Structures are given as C-alpha cells and as structure tokens.
Amino acid sequence: MRDLDRRNLERYVTTTAPGAGGLIEVEGDFLSRALSHLQQTGAAAGLNEGRPIEFVPDPRVQTASSGAASVHAQQYHQGIPMFQADSTVLFAPGGALEQSVGSTVEVGDASAELSTIEAIAAVAAGLDFLNLPENRTEEPDPFGQTPEPFPVLGPAPDEVIVAFPDLPSRPTTLVPGPFAGRGIGLHLVWLPLGAVLRLGWLMELQLPEPRGSVLLIVDAQDASVLFASATTHGLLASGTVFPLRGDGPRTEFPWPRPLTDYPVRSATALPAAFPDPWVAGEQTSGNAVTAVDAETGTCVTGVRAGGSVTFDAPDEARRRVINAFYYCCYLHDLYYLLGFREIDGNFQADALGRGGAAADSALVTVYPDIVSATANMTTPKDGSRPRLNVGLVTASGRHTALDATVVYHEFTHGLTNRLIGGPANSVSLLAPQSAGMGEGWSDYFACSIAGTQVIAAWVTDKPSGIRRHPYDSSFPGTFADVGTPTYRKAHQLGEIWCATLLEFERRVTAPLALQVVVDSLKLAPANPSFLDGRDAMLRALDGMLAAGQLAPAAHRAAVDSFWTTFARFGMGPAATTQGPQLAGVVADFASPTAPVVDPTATARPGSAIPDKDARGVTSRITMAVDGRVERVSISVDISHEFRGDLRVTLTSPLGVSVVLRTPDDDARRDLVTTFDLATTPALAGLRGQPVRGVWTLNVADLQRLSLGVFRAWTLTVKTQ
Ligand SMILES: [Zn+2]
Structure with missing residues (x-):
C-alpha cells in the first residue's frame, strides 16, 4: 500500500538546569509536575501565546526499579487529540525532573466545528481509498515475494454500534462491514499539515487476514485521505544465522519469525x-534483547535497504x-x-x-x-x-x-x-x-x-x-x-x-x-x-x-x-520427600491403575468449513458398543477466525439432532470446548437411545468472511 504523509515531526528535548528545583521535590505527584512542566516549556518555546496548551497525561506512571519514572502525555486542542504530538517527562531516581522529550504542535485558530462528514461517510471514503488498484497491491518484500492483491472490499459499513457525539473527539464504533474484527473504532484528530491544522477521522481498519491493519485519517470536511500507513509491518528486518549450531548452513530468516514457524500455538x-x-533500529537491539560484542561494547549494525534492515x-x-x-x-x-x-x-x-x-x-x-x-x-x-x-x-x-x-x-x-x-x-x-x-x-x-x-x-x-x-x-x-x-x-x-x-x-x-x-x-x-x-x-x-x-x-x-x-523415574503417587532437601527421599515405581473408561472415539476430519453455507461439513463416528445412552459429551476442536459464525449440531444414530451451538457475536478465535449436559441441557433428549451406530457432527459457518477448519471431535458416551 502507498504510505501517505510519512512525516517526522521535529523532536524536542528540554533539560532542566542543575539545581533548578528538582532536588528538593523528592516525592510527589509525578503527573501534576509533568503537566505543569509541559505547560511551562510550551510557553517558553513561544507556542500558543496567550493560550494554554492542552495535555492529557496517561495516568500510568512508569517506574523503574531504580525509582526513575516517566509520564507520557498527549497534546489536545479543543478536547481533540493532536496526531503524533506527545511528550514524555522523565524523572531521576531521586524524583528530580530531568527532561522532557517529544513533539508539540503550535495551534492557530483552528476550530473543531468543521466536521461536515459523519463517521459512516469517513469509513466509506477510507474503503474507496483501499480499493484503488494501487493500494490493493503491495511492494515486494525483502525476500522478493509479492503478496496477491487483496480482493475488492465492500459494501461499506452503514450502521453505528455506539457513538459519543457529545465528546469533542466524537468516538464512534461502526459495524465491521467487510473488515475483520468486531467493529471499527474511529474518532476525530487534528493533523498538522504544513502551517494548517486539518480535522480528520482517525480509523484503524483490519484487512482480511493475514494482511494486517491500516491506519487512515480521512479529512472531516472533504473526505480526502490525508494519512495512510500500514500499522502491522513496523521495521522489516531479517538476519542470516546458524539455525541451531555453528556448523550447518547459515539461513536467512525474517525477524521476527512468523508465528507459524514455532512448534506451539498460543x-x-x-x-x-x-x-x-525484534529490532528497534538498525542494530542487534530491540525491545526484548540487546546483544553486544564485549570487546567493543557495541551492537552489530545491519544494512538498511529500502524499508528493511538485514543482518549478516x-x-x-x-x-x-x-x-x-x-x-x-x-x-x-x-x-x-x-x-x-x-x-x-x-x-x-x-x-x-x-x-x-x-x-x-x-x-x-x-x-x-x-x-x-x-x-x-x-x-x-x-x-x-x-x-x-x-x-x-x-x-x-x-x-x-x-x-x-x-x-x-x-x-x-x-x-x-x-x-x-x-x-x-x-x-x-x-x-x-x-x-x-x-x-x-x-x-x-x-x-x-x-x-x-x-x-x-x-x-x-x-x-x-x-x-x-x-x-x-x-x-x-x-x-x-x-x-x-x-x-x-x-x-x-x-x-x-x-x-x-x-x-x-x-x-x-x-x-x-x-x-x-x-x-x-x-x-x-x-x-x-x-x-x-x-x-x-x-x-x-x-x-x-x-x-x-x-x-x-x-x-x-x-x-x-x-x-x-x-x-x-520413582515419582509414583506414594513417593515422598522432606520438602526440597536431599535427605528423606522415598521413591515409588508403581503407577496408579487406570480407571474403567467409558466408550469414547475421536474423528479428525480436518475439513475446511465452507463460508456462509448452512450445509456445513459433517463428520461421522461409528460406535460399535451395545447399551443405551446415559449421557454424552462432545469435545470439538475447530479453528476459526470468528467463532460466533459457527453452528454445531450432533445427530444420534436414530437421527435425533441436538444443536450444541447457535451463531452469536462471540468474536474470539477457534472453538475448542466440550459440550455436555451442563452446557447443553437439550442433550438429555438422547438419554435411553442406543449407543451403537453412526453419530454425526455438523459444523456450519453461517456468516461471510471469517474462515476455519473442522479439525477434530471426540464423542464420549456414558452408558446406562
Ligand atoms: Zn544452568
């Protein structure tokens, strides 16, 4: 996607003069001190003469174990946040205010009563922008791969879930429409463009998986797109390494590695x-790890080309x-x-x-x-x-x-x-x-x-x-x-x-x-x-x-x-020890006897679930056991992007169906759960039926867009 208006706001740094007040304020209210400092430095910089600058601090003061603390504050104007204008005030371990770092925008006479287009129209304009051919294609990534263009999205969402029209920034949530997620959140922001402040609707739109999200600002007067940026990518990086040990072939991996490369799922x-x-810039240093050479005390610097950094x-x-x-x-x-x-x-x-x-x-x-x-x-x-x-x-x-x-x-x-x-x-x-x-x-x-x-x-x-x-x-x-x-x-x-x-x-x-x-x-x-x-x-x-x-x-x-x-290994149920000491250890090499088990069977269909198709997919389990049902439980393992789309229906060998799950608006991923009498009282209707025969489980996705796979299910029958 094209990135519009990739601006770098000027960063400022203020430093308090030694002895300028900090040392005696060893404790106290970091928030109010940070705010008054920002007001003063803004005034000293000649910003907003005669008008106080509005800052809203994040109430979570961050404190290091040393006692050093920081307060983050966002600049506002007329109750509306200023895009990318935020400041951080840093306090030394003793509580002295050390410096503030950030970006502040001078505010002219811009007035917030300029929004002529509504949230629905703004999202529609954002959708039109994303559907432009040049925005549906992506640049080749650092590995020379170009993803397929995403399909034309539509229709635009036309329903408001919730809105706060009385707040100056007018926070609004729309139905997701063609986008992923439970809803689209948007609100008004100020965007400084040159000497002018423009009022726009800031929205984050989640493209269909695995495309990630884009951040857009749509002009609140003329619906033009003022700012667009993919928010998922960050700084692309890759590194060439020995995957396990220093004698194999070295391999180039993307940094971070995609989650599908790991042997576990969350x-x-x-x-x-x-x-x-993994990296914050061009060095072997990021939010989780910094690696340095002991002799030089420095990180290794990668090579930057285009938007990505490679380490070799x-x-x-x-x-x-x-x-x-x-x-x-x-x-x-x-x-x-x-x-x-x-x-x-x-x-x-x-x-x-x-x-x-x-x-x-x-x-x-x-x-x-x-x-x-x-x-x-x-x-x-x-x-x-x-x-x-x-x-x-x-x-x-x-x-x-x-x-x-x-x-x-x-x-x-x-x-x-x-x-x-x-x-x-x-x-x-x-x-x-x-x-x-x-x-x-x-x-x-x-x-x-x-x-x-x-x-x-x-x-x-x-x-x-x-x-x-x-x-x-x-x-x-x-x-x-x-x-x-x-x-x-x-x-x-x-x-x-x-x-x-x-x-x-x-x-x-x-x-x-x-x-x-x-x-x-x-x-x-x-x-x-x-x-x-x-x-x-x-x-x-x-x-x-x-x-x-x-x-x-x-x-x-x-x-x-x-x-x-x-x-x-001698740690059977009868093993004992005197706490974590080395004396008094008694081993037990006998494992407990297995309890009597109820008939149970598992099927692993591994079938894709057709999108918005009431027929769904059906998997069969044949029970070759005599006797009559006392109660049944059904465990399902379904991967899905939006589990609320799913209907799950069990049918007994005699053809009696029980709906285990009806569609709802549960936006979580995957359905991995167990249905029994406690969750699904209707299962009581199967009591007394013969166990022997073919049991089926049907999984249907009744809504468009989100996809999934019916991986497995297990049927357990307690007999009478
Ligand atoms: Zn060790």
Missing part, C-alpha cells in the same frame, strides 16, 4: 501486534553477536506463545501497556574468550535487566553463541527464575532439589526446542556434550538416587528432572509437554521439590481439561502417560 489470545519487532557479517565475531541475538529473540517469542508475557515478568524494555514491569530487556554479551561457567545467566527480579554472557570453549575453539542448546539453556534460567515463586521473587530456586530442577528445566527446554537429547554437543565437539548420559529412554538415574553421591549437585540432580520431562514429552508430543511444563512453573510453590513440580504438572493438565483445551479422552491419555513416566 493457548490464549495474543495482542494484535504480536510478534513485536563476514566475520566470526559479528556472526556470534547476530546469532546470540537471534536465539534469544526466538526464545522470547516462543515463551511468549507459551504464556511468559509482560504480566508474567518477561524481559522487555517497554511492557507496551500490557502490564508487568518495564526496563528489563535481556542484555547478551558475547565474549571473545572464556567466561565463568562457559556461559551464564543472571536474572534479577522483574524490572531489572537479566544478563546473559556467552564465551568460548577453548578446547574445541568453538563459541557458545553459536550453539542453540547452550543459549537456550541459559535463557531458560530467566524463564524459571521469573515464573517460579512469581516475578518479584529471585530466590525461589535455591533449595537443593529446586536448584536441580532449575538446571533440569533449562536442559529440558533446550533439548525440546532444539530437537536433541544432548546439551552442548557441537560447542564441545563431543557427541555426549556436557552431561553424563544422553536424555533417552534408558537414562539410568531416578528419584531414588536423589542425594546419593552421584546425584548431589544441581546439574546432576537436573539430569534426573530433565530426563523425566523429556520422557513425558516423548509420550504426549512436544507442543503439549511444553505448555504443561510452562503452566506448571506458574502453579508450583517457590523452592519446590521434585514432587511439587510433578504435582504442578498434574494441576496444569487438569486445568487444560477444565478450560476445554484438552478433550476428556486426550486428558485421560495424557494423565496415563504422566503417571507412567513419573513412576518410571
């Missing part, structure tokens, strides 16, 4: 903007920095998908308004020679920067920055330190068993994500790597060995824990195991024992059943695999 809704850009280097030193940066950004995003986000205490310079402490992006330093422990990670509490140091293995001459298993192991110490015991507790993995589990988790995630059973094989140039046994099914240590001379130290104990988790993963698949383990980190107590960790995983599995993430049959199978695995 169980919960993601922010619309995710994945966020002919020399080993810079390749190490690029690679370490890549591994850490990849892991940041993978863990984000698994639930390690701002609110959970992840590492980000800016929490992006999503909660959690800011100012703690990971600092990765690449040393030319050896560092303590060859590679190490320090994770202070949320709001303080974790530091990951990687160095050389002198015996092999290879560098840990180029071995994903080592970087993943170290970065994962950050994950476990922040999640176990909560983000504010950085002493939650100190007890002997707990410290061992910390190492075990780091090995587990590194092996799982890198697809190996050995840590550091490449960087040490030894097939067995740095542990005593490969993490395969014949791993010799068990819970019974905890505290014996061969299993006393953290890395030794960690081998047992990692071997257990990888055995569980082999039985239930990696995506499920990764999610269970990350969930368990949030459900375990601080300084856990192995058995606390085990119980937290069981709690995580049961939570997935309750939330409908796991169908009953899948949950039962996973719990069976869970107990088989933990009993194999």
Whole structure:
C-alpha cells in the first residue's frame, strides 16, 4: 500500500538546569509536575501565546526499579487529540525532573466545528481509498515475494454500534462491514499539515487476514485521505544465522519469525501486534534483547535497504553477536506463545501497556574468550535487566553463541527464575532439589526446542556434550538416587528432572509437554521439590481439561502417560520427600491403575468449513458398543477466525439432532470446548437411545468472511 504523509515531526528535548528545583521535590505527584512542566516549556518555546496548551497525561506512571519514572502525555486542542504530538517527562531516581522529550504542535485558530462528514461517510471514503488498484497491491518484500492483491472490499459499513457525539473527539464504533474484527473504532484528530491544522477521522481498519491493519485519517470536511500507513509491518528486518549450531548452513530468516514457524500455538489470545519487532533500529537491539560484542561494547549494525534492515557479517565475531541475538529473540517469542508475557515478568524494555514491569530487556554479551561457567545467566527480579554472557570453549575453539542448546539453556534460567515463586521473587530456586530442577528445566527446554537429547554437543565437539548420559529412554538415574553421591549437585540432580520431562514429552508430543511444563512453573510453590513440580504438572493438565483445551479422552491419555513416566523415574503417587532437601527421599515405581473408561472415539476430519453455507461439513463416528445412552459429551476442536459464525449440531444414530451451538457475536478465535449436559441441557433428549451406530457432527459457518477448519471431535458416551 502507498504510505501517505510519512512525516517526522521535529523532536524536542528540554533539560532542566542543575539545581533548578528538582532536588528538593523528592516525592510527589509525578503527573501534576509533568503537566505543569509541559505547560511551562510550551510557553517558553513561544507556542500558543496567550493560550494554554492542552495535555492529557496517561495516568500510568512508569517506574523503574531504580525509582526513575516517566509520564507520557498527549497534546489536545479543543478536547481533540493532536496526531503524533506527545511528550514524555522523565524523572531521576531521586524524583528530580530531568527532561522532557517529544513533539508539540503550535495551534492557530483552528476550530473543531468543521466536521461536515459523519463517521459512516469517513469509513466509506477510507474503503474507496483501499480499493484503488494501487493500494490493493503491495511492494515486494525483502525476500522478493509479492503478496496477491487483496480482493475488492465492500459494501461499506452503514450502521453505528455506539457513538459519543457529545465528546469533542466524537468516538464512534461502526459495524465491521467487510473488515475483520468486531467493529471499527474511529474518532476525530487534528493533523498538522504544513502551517494548517486539518480535522480528520482517525480509523484503524483490519484487512482480511493475514494482511494486517491500516491506519487512515480521512479529512472531516472533504473526505480526502490525508494519512495512510500500514500499522502491522513496523521495521522489516531479517538476519542470516546458524539455525541451531555453528556448523550447518547459515539461513536467512525474517525477524521476527512468523508465528507459524514455532512448534506451539498460543493457548490464549495474543495482542494484535504480536510478534513485536525484534529490532528497534538498525542494530542487534530491540525491545526484548540487546546483544553486544564485549570487546567493543557495541551492537552489530545491519544494512538498511529500502524499508528493511538485514543482518549478516563476514566475520566470526559479528556472526556470534547476530546469532546470540537471534536465539534469544526466538526464545522470547516462543515463551511468549507459551504464556511468559509482560504480566508474567518477561524481559522487555517497554511492557507496551500490557502490564508487568518495564526496563528489563535481556542484555547478551558475547565474549571473545572464556567466561565463568562457559556461559551464564543472571536474572534479577522483574524490572531489572537479566544478563546473559556467552564465551568460548577453548578446547574445541568453538563459541557458545553459536550453539542453540547452550543459549537456550541459559535463557531458560530467566524463564524459571521469573515464573517460579512469581516475578518479584529471585530466590525461589535455591533449595537443593529446586536448584536441580532449575538446571533440569533449562536442559529440558533446550533439548525440546532444539530437537536433541544432548546439551552442548557441537560447542564441545563431543557427541555426549556436557552431561553424563544422553536424555533417552534408558537414562539410568531416578528419584531414588536423589542425594546419593552421584546425584548431589544441581546439574546432576537436573539430569534426573530433565530426563523425566523429556520422557513425558516423548509420550504426549512436544507442543503439549511444553505448555504443561510452562503452566506448571506458574502453579508450583517457590523452592519446590521434585514432587511439587510433578504435582504442578498434574494441576496444569487438569486445568487444560477444565478450560476445554484438552478433550476428556486426550486428558485421560495424557494423565496415563504422566503417571507412567513419573513412576518410571520413582515419582509414583506414594513417593515422598522432606520438602526440597536431599535427605528423606522415598521413591515409588508403581503407577496408579487406570480407571474403567467409558466408550469414547475421536474423528479428525480436518475439513475446511465452507463460508456462509448452512450445509456445513459433517463428520461421522461409528460406535460399535451395545447399551443405551446415559449421557454424552462432545469435545470439538475447530479453528476459526470468528467463532460466533459457527453452528454445531450432533445427530444420534436414530437421527435425533441436538444443536450444541447457535451463531452469536462471540468474536474470539477457534472453538475448542466440550459440550455436555451442563452446557447443553437439550442433550438429555438422547438419554435411553442406543449407543451403537453412526453419530454425526455438523459444523456450519453461517456468516461471510471469517474462515476455519473442522479439525477434530471426540464423542464420549456414558452408558446406562
Ligand atoms: Zn544452568
């Protein structure tokens, strides 16, 4: 799409003179002090003579652990926001006002009573603009690929969901019409164009997936498009790296990598903007990770061409920095998908308004020679920067920055330190068993994500790597060995824990195991024992059943695999321990007997659901069981862009149909849930019918635009 009016407003910086008042104001009201400072500096700059400038501060004062704080404020005029005119006032740790940075616009006599076109007409004008042929095609991306033009969109939305005509900016929400999402939000803004202030309708329109969003400003008088910008792309970047270790072919990947490249799917809704850009500019530095060369203390600078930056280097030193940066950004995003986000205490310079402490992006330093422990990670509490140091293995001459298993192991110490015991507790993995589990988790995630059973094989140039046994099914240590001379130290104990988790993963698949383990980190107590960790995983599995993430049959199978695995490693139900200490460990190698199960069957149609077609798709399950129905439950796994479009109907072998779900305006994605008597009382009508025969489930999409796939369903029948 064409970008219109890509302006750079002049940035200003003010600095308070030393002793100019700050030092005695050690505490107090950052918001009001920030506002009065902005008023004064605006007046001093000659802006708006005789008129006060309107600023509206964001009430969330951001505070770093040092006590340094910042206040963000948006400029307004006559109650209407000024586009891209905002200021940030920065306070030193002692509370002194240091400086303000931002852009302010001088306001003339522009009056807000100039809006002659209404919200509906403004969106219609935006739609006409997007439908111009030159706007439906995109420029080739940095990989030389040009997406197909998107289809002509229409008709324009013509219905207001809600409007606030009495507010000066007139916030309005329209029905989405041909756009994605639940509705179109728009409001009036001032747009400075040269010396003139124009009043326009600011709207963000979500194109059909996977196109992303565009931000438009439509003139409120003549309906011309004043400003257009794709909001999804940010700064395009890519890097050429060793995907897993420093001997394979180097590969160019887009930064950030698309979410479909990761081995897991997010169980919960993601922010619309995710994945966020990895780099903020042209260096190996962004919101989550900064990677520097220890000798120069600097990042690696990429090469900018057009709108994108590429990272590559002919020399080993810079390749190490690029690679370490890549591994850490990849892991940041993978863990984000698994639930390690701002609110959970992840590492980000800016929490992006999503909660959690800011100012703690990971600092990765690449040393030319050896560092303590060859590679190490320090994770202070949320709001303080974790530091990951990687160095050389002198015996092999290879560098840990180029071995994903080592970087993943170290970065994962950050994950476990922040999640176990909560983000504010950085002493939650100190007890002997707990410290061992910390190492075990780091090995587990590194092996799982890198697809190996050995840590550091490449960087040490030894097939067995740095542990005593490969993490395969014949791993010799068990819970019974905890505290014996061969299993006393953290890395030794960690081998047992990692071997257990990888055995569980082999039985239930990696995506499920990764999610269970990350969930368990949030459900375990601080300084856990192995058995606390085990119980937290069981709690995580049961939570997935309750939330409908796991169908009953899948949950039962996973719990069976869970107990088989933990009993194999001596952590059966009767195992005991004296807290997280090494003394008093009693192992149990017996797994609980499996309960009697009801007849259950799963079908995986994998069929696309035709859009706006009441016939839908139908999948059949044949039950070869005698007896009569006491009750049934149906678990469905349907991926869909807008689940409210869906109707789901079960039909019994005798031809009795029960509608399990009728269409509504639920805008969430995907329908992964279980229907039973509690959710769908009409299922009682099937009671007494024969179980044997063909059961069908029909899934129909009754609305246009959003698409989906009927992936799987499971029928469980309790017989009389
Ligand atoms: Zn470690």
